[in-house]
Amino acid sequence: MRGTLARRITLACLLVAVLAVGVAGLVAQRLVAITARETTAEVLARDADLVAALDGATGTRIAAVLGAQDVALVRVGPGG
Numbered sequence: 001m002r003g004t005l006a007r008r009i010t011l012a013c014l015l016v017a018v019l020a021v022g023v024a025g026l027v028a029q030r031l032v033a034i035t036a037r038e039t040t041a042e043v044l045a046r047d048a049d050l051v052a053a054l055d056g057a058t059g060t061r062i063a064a065v066l067g068a069q070d071v072a073l074v075r076v077g078p079g080g
Contacts, residue, residue, distance in 0.1 A: 047066070047069070047071060050065065050066070051066070
């Protein structure tokens with residue numbers, strides 16, 4: 001015997017619910033990754049604009065401004 005109609009309907013509804021949750025989880029994971037990448041790019045662009053605006057400033061002043069934002073300033077020479 002295949003089971004009662006109520007049991008088959010219940011199992012079908014559970015299967016649809018599990019699939020819907022799985023799809024929603026995948027979509028949410030992708031959206032979170034995209035948002036994190038965009039936010040990081042915006043922060044880096046803002047910091048780059050700040051450093052460009054302080055072009056004539058001394059390294060100490062630039063380090064102080066960036067340090068207030070919890071950003072470490074590291075100089076890299078031509079040799080890497």
